[in-house]
Amino acid sequence: MSQSMVAKHSMWPRQKDIIFNLSERAQRAEKSIGKDNVINATIGALMDDYGTLITMDTVYNEYKSLDNKDISAYASLEGQPDYLEAVKKVCFKEYMPDGYIKAVASPGGSGAIKLATWNYTEEGDQILTSDWFWSPYVSITEETGRKVSTYQLFDENNNFNFNSFKKEFLNIASKQERIFTILNTPAHNPTGYSVSDDEWDKIIGLSKEVATNQDKKIILFVDIAYIDFASDDNASRKFFKKFSNLPENILVIVGFSMSKGFTAYGMRMGAAICITASENVAEEFYYGCVHSCRANWSNCNRGAMKLLSNIVQDEEKFEKYTQEKTLYKEMLKRRAKVFVEEAEKVGLDILPYRDGFFVSIPCDNPREVCEELTKDNLYLVPLKAGLRFAVCAVNENKCKVSPSIIKNALQYIKNQKVVEKN
Ligand SMILES: Cc1ncc(COP(=O)(O)O)c(C=O)c1O
Incomplete structure (x- = not known):
């Protein structure tokens, strides 16, 4: 065994944060095939419709x-x-x-x-x-x-x-x-x-x-x-x-x-x-x-x-700040609404969404599904029991097309598992 110096309580598994890893891959894909062709739903921050970080002027x-x-x-x-x-x-x-x-x-x-x-x-x-x-x-x-x-x-x-x-x-x-x-x-x-x-x-x-x-x-x-x-x-x-x-x-x-x-x-x-x-x-x-x-x-x-x-x-100043924030909140609401409605339309099960930056999709084998989705240039975050889609980071058009892409990937992995079993 090679030398280890760290105290016992600080010996943690050497894993890269999965979110940052997928986020890096999404950014690489954006560079090589263009932002329009990638759906990067990994980011936990508000992004504008072109995928640039929103920073409030006020x-x-x-x-x-x-x-x-x-x-x-x-x-x-x-x-x-x-x-x-x-x-x-x-x-x-x-x-x-x-x-x-x-x-x-x-x-x-x-x-x-x-x-x-x-x-x-x-x-x-x-x-x-x-x-x-x-x-x-x-x-x-x-x-x-x-x-x-x-x-x-x-x-x-x-x-x-x-x-x-x-x-x-x-x-x-x-x-x-x-x-x-x-x-x-x-x-x-x-x-x-x-x-x-x-x-x-x-x-x-x-x-x-x-x-x-x-x-x-x-x-x-x-x-x-x-x-x-x-x-x-x-x-x-x-x-x-x-x-x-x-x-x-x-x-x-x-x-x-x-x-x-x-x-x-x-x-x-x-x-x-x-x-x-x-x-x-x-x-x-x-x-x-x-x-x-x-x-x-x-x-x-x-x-x-x-x-x-x-x-x-x-x-x-507070009033101006609130007005600016409200614009972004409305933007977020529209994105989430489109995603939730489209999920319902295509029969994609999601957890009850009320507000905020993320929607979750419960599923088996989340890591494999995430990997499969990268083939469609859709990047999201695998959780223990599902997937996290960041509506905060993805424009309305992309929010609209994503549920059916996710639904297909889920079905594909499910079928694969059946084949593997038999
Ligand atoms: C659920 C939750 N709590 C707390 C935080 C804290 O964030 P920060 O330390 O940046 O204020 C975050 C940030 O992503 C979060 O998602």
């Missing part, structure tokens, strides 16, 4: 007008005070819950997940999320010895599977002091599902039941990375009010991100926001998270913070 004009010192100087560990106020304002809008609310800056929503999972679970704990989930939840949590366990997101009728949620939630509650759940809603990655207000009532009802046992600590982490591309900016925020006045042993932490809502993916700016009925719990949250900031990345991107504060605290 965001980048503001950024470029900043004084150098506002970009260059160190920021406070917890985030600049005006940024933390702006984050609360833009996150909750008219639906600020009652209670103690504290925000701590983080590098993107990913940083917020790290802050929350590290500070609110013990080593060896299971963290609950749905079986369709954003895979970095595993990387972020397994790095520190936590394990992700899952409930089934959908039942056989493609409705939110509350029974499965309840079963797994209670199962963890029977074994652990802390029940930490990640809910990525609205506009879930990868399915595009959004938990409805009624479903939220059930989740909160169950949490309250378990919370009658004072020894249990329930943490609901709400990953809202895509909230700004969910239906109506206000309607999609109503559920925040439900987090008012919860028992003191239920803590809600919202993972805020500037990546999608402000097309600021590479700026790495976000926040973890806690909502609690207890002043002490809020203070503890703040000090725990600030300690982690210092220990992991020190302070965050000051220019990005200033940019958000300037836009959010100025009515006119």
Whole structure:
């Protein structure tokens, strides 16, 4: 065996990220046969109809007008005070819950997940999320010895599977002091599902039941990375009010991100926001998270913070930004609508899509199907139990033709398997 230097806990399988791999292949294909002839549905960012990254003018004009010192100087560990106020304002809008609310800056929503999972679970704990989930939840949590366990997101009728949620939630509650759940809603990655207000009532009802046992600590982490591309900016925020006045042993932490809502993916700016009925719990949250900031990345991107504060605290700028964002949201809606309608027409089964960047197609042998699709110059992402198609990155015409191409590839692989069996 050749020399190995890395510590045991850092020995990970040497795999290239499958998403980046397929994305690279798609880009190579675009170069050799032209963008018009390739459908690149691998990218998790908003692209225009010609496949170029969308960067909002209202965001980048503001950024470029900043004084150098506002970009260059160190920021406070917890985030600049005006940024933390702006984050609360833009996150909750008219639906600020009652209670103690504290925000701590983080590098993107990913940083917020790290802050929350590290500070609110013990080593060896299971963290609950749905079986369709954003895979970095595993990387972020397994790095520190936590394990992700899952409930089934959908039942056989493609409705939110509350029974499965309840079963797994209670199962963890029977074994652990802390029940930490990640809910990525609205506009879930990868399915595009959004938990409805009624479903939220059930989740909160169950949490309250378990919370009658004072020894249990329930943490609901709400990953809202895509909230700004969910239906109506206000309607999609109503559920925040439900987090008012919860028992003191239920803590809600919202993972805020500037990546999608402000097309600021590479700026790495976000926040973890806690909502609690207890002043002490809020203070503890703040000090725990600030300690982690210092220990992991020190302070965050000051220019990005200033940019958000300037836009959010100025009515006119915010209005212009909202108008620009709305145009892109409408574009996304049109693309998704075409895809969903066409899927129905050609009989391609997809998971229930409500909002957001992605549509998922459940299937067997996802990797083989993806490989087969590359022959048609269609690139998408294989998941454990299906495929992820990024409507955010593909124009309407391409969204229209894709379902039948995917349907054919699925059929082809299915037939192949039958032949192999016989
Ligand atoms: C479900 C989900 N949560 C969180 C994030 C966090 O993104 P960032 O760290 O760029 O804010 C992403 C980004 O793709 C995501 O898809």
